[in-house]
Amino acid sequence: MSSRLPFFILVTALVLAGLSSIYYRHAEMGVPLTAGEQIDIWQIEAEIEFIGKDAPVIAKFTLPKDPNFDLVDEFTASPAYGVHLIRDEQHSEVVWSKRQVKGKQTLYYQASYKLALNPIDEPVAEQLRETEMLSKPYQGSAQELLNEAYDKSGNRKFLILQVLNLLNSDNQNVALLLSKYSKTEIFVQLMIMAKVPAMMVRGLVLEDSRRNQQLIPLLKVYVNNQWQMFDVEAGKFSKDLPILVWQQDSPSLLDVTGGKNSKVSFSISHSTQSALREANSAATKGDVFDLGLYHLPIEEQNLFKGILLLPIGALVVVFLRVIIGLKCSGTFMPILIATSFIQTELVTGVVGFLVIVSAGLIIRSYLSHLNLLLVSRISAVVILVIGIIVLFTVIAFRMGLTEVLSITFFPMIIMAWTIERMSILWEEEGGKEVLIQGSGSLIVAVIAYLMMDNLLIRHWAFNFLGVHLLIMAAVLLMGQYTGYRLLELRRFKPIAEDKGL
Amino acid sequence: MFNFANPFKLRERGVMGMNQRNFSYIGRYNDRSLYPNVDDKLKTKKLALEHNIAVPDLIGIVRYQHDVKHVFDILKQHNGFCIKPAKGSGGKGILVILQTDDNGYKKASGEYVSHDELIRHISNILAGLFSLGGAADVALIEALIEFDPIFEGLSHEGVPDIRLIVFQGYPMMAMLRLATHTSDGKANLHQGAVGVGIDIATGKAKRAVQYDCPIAIHPDTGKSLTDVEINNWQQLLTLAAGCYEMSGLKYLGADIVLDKQEGPLVLELNARPGLAIQIANGMGMLPRLRQIEGLNHKRPISIDERVEYAQTHFND
Numbered sequence: 096m097s098s099r100l101p102f103f104i105l106v107t108a109l110v111l112a113g114l115s116s117i118y119y120r121h122a123e124m125g126v127p128l129t130a131g132e133q134i135d136i137w138q139i140e141a142e143i144e145f146i147g148k149d150a151p152v153i154a155k156f157t158l159p160k161d162p163n164f165d166l167v168d169e170f171t172a173s174p175a176y177g178v179h180l181i182r183d184e185q186h187s188e189v190v191w192s193k194r195q196v197k198g199k200q201t202l203y204y205q206a207s208y209k210l211a212l213n214p215i216d217e218p219v220a221e222q223l224r225e226t227e228m229l230s231k232p233y234q235g236s237a238q239e240l241l242n243e244a245y246d247k248s249g250n251r252k253f254l255i256l257q258v259l260n261l262l263n264s265d266n267q268n269v270a271l272l273l274s275k276y277s278k279t280e281i282f283v284q285l286m287i288m289a290k291v292p293a294m295m296v297r298g299l300v301l302e303d304s305r306r307n308q309q310l311i312p313l314l315k316v317y318v319n320n321q322w323q324m325f326d327v328e329a330g331k332f333s334k335d336l337p338i339l340v341w342q343q344d345s346p347s348l349l350d351v352t353g354g355k356n357s358k359v360s361f362s363i364s365h366s367t368q369s370a371l372r373e374a375n376s377a378a379t380k381g382d383v384f385d386l387g388l389y390h391l392p393i394e395e396q397n398l399f400k401g402i403l404l405l406p407i408g409a410l411v412v413v414f415l416r417v418i419i420g421l422k423c424s425g426t427f428m429p430i431l432i433a434t435s436f437i438q439t440e441l442v443t444g445v446v447g448f449l450v451i452v453s454a455g456l457i458i459r460s461y462l463s464h465l466n467l468l469l470v471s472r473i474s475a476v477v478i479l480v481i482g483i484i485v486l487f488t489v490i491a492f493r494m495g496l497t498e499v500l501s502i503t504f505f506p507m508i509i510m511a512w513t514i515e516r517m518s519i520l521w522e523e524e525g526g527k528e529v530l531i532q533g534s535g536s537l538i539v540a541v542i543a544y545l546m547m548d549n550l551l552i553r554h555w556a557f558n559f560l561g562v563h564l565l566i567m568a569a570v571l572l573m574g575q576y577t578g579y580r581l582l583e584l585r586r587f588k589p590i591a592e593d594k595g596l
Numbered sequence: 597m598f599n600f601a602n603p604f605k606l607r608e609r610g611v612m613g614m615n616q617r618n619f620s621y622i623g624r625y626n627d628r629s630l631y632p633n634v635d636d637k638l639k640t641k642k643l644a645l646e647h648n649i650a651v652p653d654l655i656g657i658v659r660y661q662h663d664v665k666h667v668f669d670i671l672k673q674h675n676g677f678c679i680k681p682a683k684g685s686g687g688k689g690i691l692v693i694l695q696t697d698d699n700g701y702k703k704a705s706g707e708y709v710s711h712d713e714l715i716r717h718i719s720n721i722l723a724g725l726f727s728l729g730g731a732a733d734v735a736l737i738e739a740l741i742e743f744d745p746i747f748e749g750l751s752h753e754g755v756p757d758i759r760l761i762v763f764q765g766y767p768m769m770a771m772l773r774l775a776t777h778t779s780d781g782k783a784n785l786h787q788g789a790v791g792v793g794i795d796i797a798t799g800k801a802k803r804a805v806q807y808d809c810p811i812a813i814h815p816d817t818g819k820s821l822t823d824v825e826i827n828n829w830q831q832l833l834t835l836a837a838g839c840y841e842m843s844g845l846k847y848l849g850a851d852i853v854l855d856k857q858e859g860p861l862v863l864e865l866n867a868r869p870g871l872a873i874q875i876a877n878g879m880g881m882l883p884r885l886r887q888i889e890g891l892n893h894k895r896p897i898s899i900d901e902r903v904e905y906a907q908t909h910f911n912d
Contacts, residue, residue, distance in 0.1 A: 417615060468661075469723030519725065524787065525780070577616035584600040587611050589808050589875055591601035 102575070109568040116561030125374040130554035133367040134209055136167060137301045137339070141204045143349060145357035147196030152353035156204060158187040159299075159341040162211060167373070169206035176202065196353060208339060209373065233275060236268035241285050251291055251318050255325065258285050262327075279312045279327045292317035297342040298324065303365035310341050310348065310361075371558065388557065401434065403556045406566045408433055408543040415539050417573045420580030423536035424516050431509050432536070433543035438504035441544060445537065447487075447502035452533070454483050455514035456521070463522070477511040610880030617871060621885065625764075625846035626867050633843045634865040637736055638682045640843075647842040650835060650861045652678075652853075656737035664718050667737070668711075671696070676740035679714075681721040681733045687782060689726030691717050692755070694740065704753045704781050741861065744854035746827060749819040750774050753781035755853055758794065758832065761869055761881065762848045764891075765840035766902045767833045768884045768910055770794040771876040772824065776806065777816045790814060791876030792821055797911030799829025808875050832860040833903045839865055841899070884910055 120126045143156060158180075171178050176191040191202055244257040262269055262278055272281050279295055286293030297310040314325040324338050342348055351357040375389045388399050408430035415421045423429055436444035458479055462472055484502055491499030513536075521529045546552055555562050579587075606613075612621075634640055644651045655677060656670035671677060675696055681689040693701040693709065700708040709717075720726065721735040747756045754775025761769045771791050775781045778788035785791045790811065793802040804811050804821035813820055826832065836850040839862060849869025852860050874880055887909065897905075 420614065468719060469725050528787075575619065577613070577619045579603050579606060579611075579613040580615060581600070583613045584603060584606070586808065587606055587613075587875065588599060588601040589805070589810070590609055590611055590878055590880065591605040 099575075102571070106568045106571055109564045109571070113561035113564030113568065116564070117559045120559050120561070125370065126558050127370040127374070130371070130550050132370040134370045134373055136366045136368050136373075137164075137208045137337075138364045138366065139206055139208065139299065139301075139339070140362045142360050142362070143202040143204070143357065144359075145200055145351050145354035147198055147200055147354055149195065149197040150353040152191070152193050152196040152200075152351065154191040154202065154352075154354065154357070155350040156189050156191075156202075156359070157342060157348050158182075158189055158204075158206075159339055160187055160343070161298075161340040163337075164208040164339055165211045167207040167209050169204070172203040172205070200354065210337070230275075233272055236271050237281070237285060237288065240266070240268045240272075241288055244285075245289065251316075254289060254291070255286075255316060255318065258282065259327070277312070279314060282314050282325075282327050286314070286316060294343065296324075296340050297348070298338040298340045299361055299363070301337045301339055301363055301365070303363065306360075306362040308361040308363060309359075313338065313340075315340070315343075371554075388560075400553070400557050401437075403560075403563070404434070404437075404547040404553065405430060406563050407547050407552060407556055410566050410569060411543040411546055412539060413570050413573050415542065417576055418580060420582035421535045421539060422532050423539050424513060424520070424532045425509075425536070428509055428513060429536050429539035430543055431506050432540040433547055435504045435506060436540065436544040437548055439501040440498070441541070441548075443498050443501060444544070445541065447499070447505065448537070448540075450487065451480060451483050451502070451505065451510055452514055452517065455480055455510070456518055458483075459514055459518045460521075463518070473511060473515055476515050477507060480507050480510045480514065606880070610882035610884075611874055612871060612880060612882050612885070614871060616882075621763075621847045622868055626848075627844065630844045631867050634845065634848075634867050635685070636682050637680065637684075637864060638734055640865055641736075643842050644862060647838060649838055649842050650858060652741055652855070652861050652863065653739035654736060655739055658718055658722065658735040658737070661719065661722055664715055664722070667714075667718060667735075670737060674739065678738045678740055679718065679721070680736050680738065681726040682736055683724075683727035683731065683733045684721075685726075687784060689717075689721055692740070706753075741853050741863075742856045744827075744856055746824075747774075747854070749817045750814055750821070750824065752776050752779075752814075752816040754779075754783060754789075757783055757863055758826065758852045758854070759869065759873060760833075760836040760850045760852065761873060762836050762840055762850055763885055763888050764846050765837055765897070765899070766888050767796060767836045767906050768888065769873050769877055769881050770796055771873045772801070772826070774814065774821075776814070785870075785872040785876070790821065791872060792824060793873075793877035794824075794826065795912050796833070797907045799826040799832070801825065802912060803876070803878055805876050805878075810878075826854070828854065828859055830903065830907075833906065834899055835860045835862060837899045837902050837906075843867075879912075 121128060141156065143154065145152075145154070169180075171180075171189060171191075173191055176193045179190045179192075181188050181190060189204055240258070240261055244254055244261055248254040248257040259282075262281065269281075276284075283293050283295045293314060293316045296313050296315050298313050299308060299310055312327065314327050315322055316325055317323075324340075349357055349359050388396055391399070409427070412423075412427060412430060416423075432444075432448060438444075439447060455476065459476060462475055462479075467475065484505065484507070488500055488503060491497075517529050517533060520532060632639055633643055638657070641651055641654055643649075655674060656667065658664060658667055676692075676694050678693070679691045684690065691709070691714075692704050694704055695702050700710050701714060702708055718735045721733055724732045727733040741755055743751075743755050750756060751774045756772060756774050759771045759773055760767045770793075772794055773783040773785065774790040774792065775783050776788055776790055780787065783789045785805075788807060790804055790806045792804040794800070795802050801822050801824040806815060812822060832852055832854070836852060839848060839850045840846070843865055845865070845867055847867075847869075849866035851863040851866065853863050855861050
């Protein structure tokens with residue numbers, strides 16, 4: 096039994112390697128689990144306008160750093176300006192500069208964002224740092240307000256809602272505070288006094304086909320162990336539309352020196368893109384370790400798309416022979432037939448196969464009378480198969496059946512061997528055995544085809560190479576299966592029922 | 597259609613399946629390098645002569661295509677003969693000629709084979725039509741077996757043979773195979789031949805099956821199948837047991853015929869014997885295989901000792 100231990104270690108290793116490779120491809124690289132999966136892409140365009148004062152201009156535009164979104168691509172459009180994209184740990188911005196600027200200027204920054212695969216949770220502690228206090232007279236009012244809200248609420252979430260209620264009421268303290276500060280500022284201050292991590296941010300509501308949008312002030316509060324956006328003006332937690340946080344404790348959105356009347360407006364449009372293509376383009380330019388096949392030239396990729404289906408077919412054959420016990424002629428002949436079914440489509444393929452094989456068998460029975468040596472007989476059958484294919488194609492084309500043209504995809508040599516083998520089987524064991532083995536092969540081929548033609552399986556076979564390790568493990572395990580085959584249960588039924596012994 | 601046996605019931609009865617046979621017995625006990633000893637009948641014949649195993653007489657060998665026409669010089673001296681490929685499998689390519697007369701060569705079925713057809717058959721053998729993987733082959737011509745009169749009326753158009761499974765030199769299960777009209781003179785059970793389970797201890801028939809169903813009389817001749825008793829049984833067991841030393845294969849199927857004059861002769865050996873023998877015997881072979889695997893001998897056991905062990909332990 097000790098000899099089986101390395102075997103099981105090998106199988107386990109294959110399974111683990113396969114699964115972790117699949118997990119890595121999916122979770123880290125974003126390769127979708129299903130084919131044709133779409134992801135949302137938000138294209139945001141910022142239009143920056145100012146009037147040049149006939150002097151050197153430096154325009155600094157703060158760029159978002161939102162952990163919930165990933166940047167897909169970005170570009171700027173600005174005639175005759177020098178452009179620098181500056182990104183560091185804390186801060187990212189785009190800087191336009193030009194020596195002499197006069198009159199109305201328009202600069203564009205465009206970026207595409209997608210929802211992040213793995214949003215990084217910001218640490219809470221960092222957000223709790225001291226901010227400047229309200230000035231003296233207002234502080235008392237704020238404390239009073241807070242106490243009132245605190246008494247009337249059970250937890251953080253209700254405290255927030257309660258504070259909001261108070262802010263919207265005609266409370267005297269509120270009126271006093273509002274005379275100096277904005278609602279959001281007061282809110283943040285109250286939260287900090289209540290030891291609730293909170294900060295003021297400015298964000299962009301992502302809604303399709305919006306023009307002339309502005310950043311809206313939002314309150315970012317830590318509730319229920321996660322950061323949530325609270326729209327103070329609207330008075331609710333915003334959940335229905337995604338919000339891109341553009342500005343977070345950075346001094347200003349736009350800083351133009353040498354210009355005046357500067358303003359920014361945003362337009363947003365939404366599109367979807369194949370998640371697969373997106374993951375692959377990210378991988379090709381990214382730094383993640385990648386074993387995908389997308390680096391290869393397209394031609395090789397297409398080749399591998401076909402080749403990588405063969406293990407699926409092999410798995411089907413092993414399963415049907417070892418576990419089910421189907422008989423078929425030639426071990427892997429059904430897989431090759433199945434690959435040609437992929438080209439021809441199922442019905443045309445099956446009909447074509449049956450027509451070629453039966454026509455071949457009829458003519459081959461004449462060849463048996465000619466007393467030929469084996470090699471020349473097989474060669475004759477190969478030529479025969481080609482002749483049959485040519486004949487059927489020409490006739491079918493004349494009749495306008497263009498789908499028959501695809502029968503040229505059948506592997507000729509394999510067909511010839513199939514005909515030869517079946518013909519001998521017929522002579523030796525009779526037509527019944529030919530029917531059993533022939534239909535067995537056809538069933539295996541059709542099942543293999545259905546598996547290999549499945550969109551999901553094709554997607555997995557090509558995009559998750561780990562699947563092949565799992566197939567390998569399954570094939571190895573089945574190679575050690577010593578139980579009964581399904582059809583043997585029928586065969587040995589008389590023994591099981593025999594009570595007289 | 598979905599008439600399946602309960603697998604646990606089959607396990608309980610010790611029935612061995614194809615996967616287990618391939619993995620646990622053939623794969624484990626039969627060394628691949630020994631396969632040619634049984635797959636090549638010419639080699640089998642030579643080994644048999646060295647080990648004093650009785651086999652049908654070899655009257656001629658055709659090795660090359662240009663020798664084919666010389667075959668008639670050999671055949672002239674024999675009235676009946678049998679042509680077979682040296683590397684054939686599953687009884688393929690075996691042509692039995694009962695007698696030669698003015699009409700040509702008479703097959704067991706009563707049909708005649710012409711001169712040209714005989715040449716074509718031998719050419720096919722040489723080209724490898726019947727051999728595993730289509731490799732070039734050699735045609736063997738053997739003396740015709742005149743089967744023992746005890747089988748009179750038991751076999752239709754074919755030679756009855758006895759298949760024994762010999763495991764580590766112990767004969768452990770036996771079956772008499774009788775050709776029928778439906779099996780077209782062939783002794784393969786799945787083609788409709790009758791299988792008669794034979795008691796290892798006595799050589800007496802236990803039960804008979806055709807197409808996996810129990811039957812009592814031969815479907816063509818109407819003769820009772822359950823009264824069959826094979827004479828020379830012990831001699832036959834000894835012959836089968838000796839095939840182990842001769843071939844080196846630990847899991848072996850020996851096909852033996854009873855000749856009127858010469859007694860038991862080994863027709864061929866098989867490194868991958870089928871499982872139908874279990875159905876003919878109405879029992880699984882695993883208990884006996886395990887019993888033999890459990891034996892622990894400190895010295896080599898002689899053929900006679902093994903036969904004696906089999907006859908005392910494997911009775912029903």
